[in-house]
Amino acid sequence: MPIPLDAGSHIADHLIVILIGFPEQSKTSVLHMCSLFHAFMFAQLWTIYCEQAAAAPALQNQNHTEFSSSAILTGLEFWSRVTPSILQLMAHNKVMVEMVCLHVISLMEALQECNSTIFVKLISMWLPMIQSNLKHLSAGLQLRLQAIQNRVNHQSLQGPAPGALPLALRKWLQCTQFKMAQVEIQSSEAASQFYPM
Numbered sequence: 440m441p442i443p444l445d446a447g448s449h450i451a452d453h454l455i456v457i458l459i460g461f462p463e464q465s466k467t468s469v470l471h472m473c474s475l476f477h478a479f480m481f482a483q484l485w486t487i488y489c490e491q492a493a494a495a496p497a498l499q500n501q502n503h504t505e506f507s508s509s510a511i512l513t514g515l516e517f518w519s520r521v522t523p524s525i526l527q528l529m530a531h532n533k534v535m536v537e538m539v540c541l542h543v544i545s546l547m548e549a550l551q552e553c554n555s556t557i558f559v560k561l562i563s564m565w566l567p568m569i570q571s572n573l574k575h576l577s578a579g580l581q582l583r584l585q586a587i588q589n590r591v592n593h594q595s596l597q598g599p600a601p602g603a604l605p606l607a608l609r610k611w612l613q614c615t616q617f618k619m620a621q622v623e624i625q626s627s628e629a630a631s632q633f634y635p636m
Contacts, residue, residue, distance in 0.1 A: 440492060444513045450485055451520040454478050458524040462531050473626045479542040480619060482521060483549055486557050487611070489514035493556070514557045522564065529572065536575045543569060544583050551590060553611050562591060 457478045464474065493510035529539045547565060550558035569576075569584055576584070 442488070444489065444492060444510055447485065447489070447513045447517045448520070450481070451517050454482060454521050455524045458521070458528050461528060462535065473622050475538065475542060476622050477619075479546050480615065482517075483546050483615070485517060486514050486550060486555065487553060487608070489517070490553075490556055491608075511556060511560075515560060518557070518561055522568075526568065529568075533575045536572045537577065537580070540569050540572060540576055540580060544580055544587070547587050548583065549611055549615070551587060553607050 457474050461475050461478075489510050492513075493507040525539060525543065529536050543565060547558065547562070566584075566588070573581065573584075
């Protein structure tokens, strides 16, 4: 593993600094404005990294079950440290609420697509966090949130399809690369402005 799981606390600390400083720094430049996108993308990557470590512990010396549990717990601990900063960010104003909710909903959609175990464990915390701010969300975000809830209910009845995980991960990774490239182009001074879908 290129990054040991015990780096999770350092990664969480790094994201907390970005989240707490975002309201002030976002006013200074487009690059700082993009930091929120990158913070949530990094959180998404770390979550999937922990899950993949849990699923493939063949290179570890520990017992498979013990290592798998440890990897999932690392992901959950990461979110227990980062979530208060997200809530603090949402307390600033209505514009910030919608911006943060957009990123959280995008995060939930991506983790749901990957059949994330951590997503299943955290959805009961994330849904009330978003639903308490429902009046500040656009109709489009409310529809996306409803789709997440409908899919959670549907998946709990069916369970994931066999063999769907590698394809879902590949699709997620390609989508992540595209979004990151899109934001890089959008934030460059030479590019003409366009808006992500």
